[in-house]
Amino acid sequence: MVVLRSPVRFRFTACNPEKVTSRGIFDNMRIYTDDPTNEYVRDMAGRLICDITDKESDIAEDELHISYVAGTLSLVKGSLTLTGELESRRRLSKANLEKELVVKACRIRNHEGSIRVVDATAGLGEDSILLAAAGFDVRMIEYNPVICELLKDSMKRAADSMSGVISRMSLSAGDSIEVLPTYEGWADVVYLDPMFPERNKSSLIKKKFQLLHNLESPCASEHELLEAGLAAKPKKIVIKRPLKGPYLDGVKPDYSYTGKAIRFDCIIPR
Numbered sequence: 017m018v019v020l021r022s023p024v025r026f027r028f029t030a031c032n033p034e035k036v037t038s039r040g041i042f043d044n045m046r047i048y049t050d051d052p053t054n055e056y057v058r059d060m061a062g063r064l065i066c067d068i069t070d071k072e073s074d075i076a077e078d079e080l081h082i083s084y085v086a087g088t089l090s091l092v093k094g095s096l097t098l099t100g101e102l103e104s105r106r107r108l109s110k111a112n113l114e115k116e117l118v119v120k121a122c123r124i125r126n127h128e129g130s131i132r133v134v135d136a137t138a139g140l141g142e143d144s145i146l147l148a149a150a151g152f153d154v155r156m157i158e159y160n161p162v163i164c165e166l167l168k169d170s171m172k173r174a175a176d177s178m179s180g181v182i183s184r185m186s187l188s189a190g191d192s193i194e195v196l197p198t199y200e201g202w203a204d205v206v207y208l209d210p211m212f213p214e215r216n217k218s219s220l221i222k223k224k225f226q227l228l229h230n231l232e233s234p235c236a237s238e239h240e241l242l243e244a245g246l247a248a249k250p251k252k253i254v255i256k257r258p259l260k261g262p263y264l265d266g267v268k269p270d271y272s273y274t275g276k277a278i279r280f281d282c283i284i285p286r
């Protein structure tokens with residue numbers, strides 16, 4: 017049984033496989049594990065509608081599958097492995113956090129108390145952990161059930177060593193286009209980082225992230241996502257884009273923070 021000692025919060029309620037745009041992952045993805053009776057693995061197999069096997073030979077050489085071995089969840093295909101790694105973030109030192117553009121972009125001048133951010137495209141939580149470590153309260157939404165599981169697993173593993181940071185993060189499974197409006201009254205900032213087409217072509221994509229592209233398609237609902245963000249009535253919407261990428265839904269931001277390869281566009285709703 018999995019025992020959570022730290023206050024990790026998950027809400028696995030709103031996930032609707034019909035809505036998931038990933039490519040056929042429910043048809044054939046299997047879970048390989050060295051612990052087939054583990055309650056956590058069995059629950060996950062139920063949520064993902066996946067079969068479990070404890071025989072490595074059952075998995076074809078190039079088969080995209082989930083692996084739960086030695087208490088760690090990964091997405092695996094051939095020699096590529098993707099594991100959520102919130103704990104090993106070297107960028108979490110206080111000095112570095114103040115330089116992170118995502119942190120600067122999400123700050124609100126003269127705001128009293130912690131700033132509440134809805135990360136509506138959570139992915140593996142790499143931006144969210146920076147925000148939580150910088151003191152923001154972060155609610156993450158992720159609609160791909162497998163990515164959600166990878167993120168949940170990395171939060172669980174990080175909960176002991178980083179309990180303070182992890183306790184400022186919570187994760188919901190669901191489509192932000194439907195869920196974001198329910199954050200009206202809570203969200204100070206809505207953060208959006210939908211996948212952009214350029215990432216698919218980029219030769220700079222890290223090897224491990226190539227695996228994510230088996231599950232994720234470029235965002236085809238930019239207008240709906242931005243409208244849902246506005247419906248949450250935040251003080252600010254922050255959007256991560258490639259440095260030279262087009263504005264999300266063609267909407268010109270009020271201002272941007274630019275880095276070497278990425279840009280954070282900030283929209284102040286009026």
Ligand SMILES: C[S@@+](CC[C@H](N)C(=O)[O-])C[C@H]1O[C@@H](n2cnc3c(N)ncnc32)[C@H](O)[C@@H]1O
Nearest residue numbers: 137138139140141142143158159160191192209
């Ligand atoms: C580029 S990744 C985000 C990476 C993330 N910022 C990080 O630091 O790890 C985009 C993620 O948003 C998710 N996503 C895209 N549209 C969504 C939506 N409408 N609702 C919820 N999640 C969505 C995708 O499944 C994918 O995991």
